[in-house]
Amino acid sequence: MPAGAWDSHMHVTSPEYPLAKSAAYEPSLHSLDHAMAFEKTIAIHNIVLVQPSIYGNDNSCLLDALREIGPTNGRGVVAFDPDDIATDTLQQWHQLGVRGVRLNFKSTNEPFNPDAVKETLRKYASIVKPIDWVIELFIDLEQLRFITDIIPDLGVKFCVAHFGAPDMKRWESYPSDASNVPGMQHLTTLLSQADNLWVKLSGHYRYDLSVDGMAGTEAITKLLLNTAKDKLIFASDWPHTRFEGLDVKPFVSRCLDWTDEHDAKNLVFRDNAKRLWDCA
Template sequence: MPEGAWDSHMHVTSPEYPLAKSAAYKPSLHSLDHAMAFEKKIGIKNIVLVQPSIYGNDNSCLLDALKEIGTARGRGVVAFDPDDTDGRTLWEWHQLGVRGVRLNFKSTNESFDPDTVKKTLCKYAAAVYPLEWVIELFIDLEQLRLLSDIIPQLGVKVCIAHFGAPDMRRWESHPSDASKVPGMQHLTALLSQTDQTWVKLSGHYRYDPLADSMAGTEAIAKLLLKTARHRMVFASDWPHTRFEGLDVKPFVSRCLDWAEEFDAKDLVFRENAEELWDDSSDWVAEMIGEPGQY
């Protein structure tokens, strides 16, 4: 594992925090202590905490963890409503290490109307542009196809989670040509057309029927690395919600191998994350004090 590596997508959860009415499951305790114990096992010190859908727009659990870990080692991606969240609140979160907002169109039961979603994206882009935050999309490739015209116009970085949630069941027999994955051409086109589109190499087990062999995941990962290795970031997706108990270490090892094949190990595990999440910890730390115990 490269020195100073980042895990760009993981969660902390606790039953002590109130759930959103739309929560699809009840979380177990996955504290920051648990998270950092896991990260130590795979050789990573720096993390990006992502708001889980179960908490809706209440970011208390995530923000409390960010306060504990400090800006030298932690970043956050929150959820909020741009219509009732003012710039002062966003700035306060920025000082804690928040660098993005998550829009979840995949694991919720909300309808997906492209015109409405495009207007929503523009609202969020206007809200986060002054702070140079990232818009993270949990979205599948078929939905991404319907947004491919608006994403380059947003003027902010857009990060696509979990390989774009490809529907591998429709990719017959997992052939080696990952460009044939339904919708993949829209993701690679975005990556080729604009330097504002990023992808997380994460969560393969959620979509790959052959997750144990990772044959399909490997083909997709190599295509994405070939297309835009400077805009790929590694993420563990710990604690693998709804897949608790998963051993993600084989995936970590394979990601290291794939990245090394494209001479991109430092890029995927450290340098790209530092650019995407604005690793400006020095001046932030001066404003809010020393980082926490971790």
């Protein structure tokens, strides 16, 4: 593991914090202490905490953890209502280490309206652009085609989570040619042509169909490395919500191998994350 590596997607949860009405599950206790104990097993000390959907726009659990870890080793991606957010609040969160807002178009079970999504992106971009925050997208790969024209023009950084949630069930010739993953051409085109898009290598176990959960992931990772290795960041997705008990270390080990083969280990595990999350 490169010195100074970052884990760019993980969550902290606790039953002590109130759930949103739309919460799909009840969390166990996954505290910052638990998180850092896990990180020690993969030799990482810097983390990006991402707001889980179960808390809606109440970022209290995440912000309390950021206060504890401090901005040297921690960054945060929050959720908020663009029609009800104060500039002072954003500045306070910025001081704690928040550098992004998460937009979840994947697990909300709401219809994807391209025009409405574009308007939402414009609204959030106008808010976060002055403070140079990232807009993180949890979105299906095939939905990217509706917004490929707007992402390069909004003047903010975007990050697509979890490989873009690929639909491997509909992957023709699985896993021999990752370019055949439905929607993958939209992602690789954006990575090649837009200088403001990043992708998280994370959450593979949610989508891969192979016995070890790696065959499709390997093909996709290598395609993305060949496309834009300076736009990829590693993330563990700990504590693997709804997949609790998963051992993610084999994935970490394979990511180290794949990136080493492409002379990209320092980039994917450290340098790209530092650039994306505004780390010293």
